[in-house]
Amino acid sequence: MTPRQTSAEDVGQAPALTIDALGKKCPIPIIMLAERINHVPLNGIVSVLADDPAAFTDIPAWCRLKSHHHVASYELPQGGWAIHVRRNY
Amino acid sequence: MAYFDAASTEPLHPQAREALIAALDAGWADPARLYGPARRAKMLLEQARAEIAEVLGCRSDELSFTASGTQAVHLGVLGALRGRRRAGSRLVVSAVEHSSVLHAGQVHEAGGGSVETVGVGRTGVVDLEAFGAAVRAEGTALACLQSANHEVGTAQPVAEAAELCAAAGVPLLVDAAQTAGRAPVPPGWSLLAASAHKWGGPAGVGVLAVRKGTRWRSPLPEDERERRRVPGFENVPAIVAAAAALRAVAAEAEREGARLAALVDRVRAEVPRLVPDVEVIGEPVARVPHIVTFSCLYVEGEALLTELDRAGFSVSSGSSCTASTLRPSHVLEAMGVLTHGNVRVSLPRGTSEADVDRFLSVLPDAVRRIREEAGVKL
Incomplete structure (x- = not known):
């Protein structure tokens, strides 16, 4: 899968925090992300590992609503994705 | 109790009920036979056909009755592809078509054909430029576009799409399930499918119209019913009731549509004001009058449906937890909008203002309770 909504300067930036939401159904991965995005510094990257198709x-929809930045979503070898989000504020 | 799931099925119209009961006595015989009761059944069937054809804007002999809207779509898609085999084997569909269109496409693919899916924008409107390019591509046999989306209410630019199809010489199948009886069918279609229980008729009646001159070959074993288009004995009483309902709703469509649209406008405006972290979904202006969809952040769709049911509201959801497949709605996915915490409110004919007000008063607490129980402190 090609990453969606990529911007060159963000892709490849190492995540400052990884949230393991594998096996968790939505909205739980989103709740975990929302609770912890402020644990990374401004412009830091949070990587959410999730396998719920939702x-x-x-x-990415949460990022749009909350004015954070969806960097890219990378497929994981074991299934699911690493979804990278940049803290904007 | 307030029933807000008209997009799934509209309650039976009182005139349909009356017509159904009368036709159970008058229209039970086999319309293909030649004795008195059979001739009467045949007359009722053909009268219903003429009435429905008039409302939908086609000729009687172009219109066939099927067992459901889904069957009408299956037969329309697969029959048109079969009839156009020599032109090619590409099927073009929008990404937000009803599952019946997409499932027919899967059968086509399994048989060696190809399906090109055209994306939609954030509000669910098909990308017309991409649609045009897709139908112009060599070997396109058929294109499909719904009149309006069943989950988010967005109206599609069918007339414009039909022009693109006509210019490319490709027939267009329009799935008008959400608009038949509520709004005039946009011009330019080659095949049209709809479903009676969505306009207040009984379940078990679909309609498939195939324009004169459109190539079509039945994908099913041959049968003499319905001009060889649909196999099986027609459900004459239900068809008569479907015609009665369509006549009645079409006559009041403009007035009732405007009334429901005002109620929907209120829901669209009030929900984001009353409930924090909500995304109202779908086209704000070019849409059907009776459907409004929104998603609540951090809320499980199934929990919200249960809460609303307890408060006396029947609504539906496109969230994955409410689907038997446990996948989110392909419509919401294609639009790139929030799929969890999703609620579709679709107002049946006669919905009272008081019921909508009560919904708006119950919803904020329901959402708050679910968020609290999930430990959301945001």
Whole structure:
């Protein structure tokens, strides 16, 4: 899968925090992300590991609603995605 | 109790009920036979066909009755592809078509054909430029576009799509399930499918119209019913009731549509004001009058449906937890909008203002309770 909504300067930036939401159904991965995004510094990257298909759509949608930045979603070898989000404020 | 799930099925119209009961006595015989009761059943069937054809804007002999809207779509898609085999084997669909269109496409693919899916924008409107390019591509046999989306209420630019199809010489199948009886069918279609229980008729009646001159070959074993288009004995009483309902709703469509649209406008405006962290979904202006969809952040769709049911509201959801497949709605996915915490409110004919007000008063607490129980402190 090609990453969606990529911007060159963010892709490849190492995540400052990884949230393991594998096996968790939406909205739980989103709740975990919302609670912890402020644990990374401004412009830091949070990587959410999730395998609920809803998370693949909902995390980018959450970013849009909350004015954070969805960097890219990378497929994981074991299934699911690492969904990278940049803290904007 | 307030029933807000008209997009799934509209309650039976009183005139349909009356017509159904009368036709159970008058229209039970086999319309294909030649004796008195059969001739009467045949007359009722053909009268219903003429009435429905008039409302939908086609000729009687172009219109066939099917067992459901889904069957009408299946037969329309697969029959048109079969009839156009020599032109090619590409099927073009929008990404937000009803599952019946997408499932027919899967059968087509399994048989060696190809399906090109055209994306939609954030409000669910098909990308017309991409649609045009897709139908112009070599070997396109058929294109499909719904009149309006069943989950978010967004109206599609069918007339414009039909022009693009006509210019490319490709037939267009329009799935008008959400608008038949509520709004005039946009011009330019080659095949049209709809479902009676969505306009207040009984379940078990779909309609498939195939324009004169459109190539079509039945994908099913041959049968003489319905001009060889649909196999099986027609459900004459239900068809008569479907015609009665369509006549009645079409006559009041403009007035009732405006009334429901005002109620929907109120829901669209009030929900984001009353409930924090909500996304109202779908086209704000170019839409059907009776459907409004929104998603509540951090809320499980199933929990919200249960809470609303307890408060006396029947609504539906596109969230994955409410689907038997446990996948989110393909419509919400294609639009790139929030899929969890999703609620579709679709107002049946006669919905009272008081019921909508009560919904708006119950919803904020329901959402707050679910968020609290999930430990959301945001």
